Amino acid sequence: MNVDEILKQVPVDDIAKRFGVSPEVARQAVHEGGATLLGGLAKNAESGEGSAAIEKALNRHGGFAGASSVDDVDQADGEKIVTHVFGERKGEVAEKLNKSEKTAGGIDFGKLLPILAPIIMGILANKSKGSSGGGLGDILGGLLGGDRSSGGSSGGGLGGGLGDILGGLFGGRK
Template structure:
């Protein structure tokens, strides 16, 4: 099982789909399309020593226990998610959401934009999903850093260690 699949397995898709107002297939496609963008943005941030140290500090602030007892989507801090996105993408979150929307449409078999809740802007499906996924990804990384077997367990603040862990997550996407 890839690490993306591990993250996805923790997310209650029926609840997520209901919150987003879409079917489960669309919710899963949205998550599978959005996760690489989030992880890739984190990997870019970890490329510099300052970025890696900042990311390591941020990861430590997110509870690895978020998944314990099942993930409660209602308990996610969406304001925190928006802050995380601001740190990852700067002012480019809307552009990332538009690209993820396009990727998701392709994953759903060329569904025209707008046909499944897609579309640009702050009200798009992906724009509503990203602040939910950001704290989930941070908690997943925290769990890995706290002994979950990730390559950074010995040096969590090193840029190479974080980049290796994030790269391994992205590397699992080859067969999607």
């Protein structure tokens, strides 16, 4: 799975309309926001306690079939996910994304991340159910560009300015 597979399940055109931006700006924002959420999940999954909490959350989001509009997304649930992933730094994460040169264009990540979070959790839940072996770490590693099970790159990683954002927030990890 790569970022393009995730983008197919996100209502990018609806997000563009909601935020009053072009589909290209919305697509880039979804890419950056999704990458940041996945990076935060990967960081949380490094601890046994965090991994268990993520697995439990994934069980609640299984069976997700995609969202055709922003109205299909439980944004209150998304807010809880974002708070859990980033904790007290959630505002800082949104602000850094808002200031990113790649995503300059009128998207408020404080409002976008709670839309993306349930979609991404649903996608990961479905992916983890179909996964044989490695579990959450391998799925997140593959999405972030470093397939941990084979030691290679999946080719569809979520990179760019993400390393700078997450590195600053999580103590230099890129």
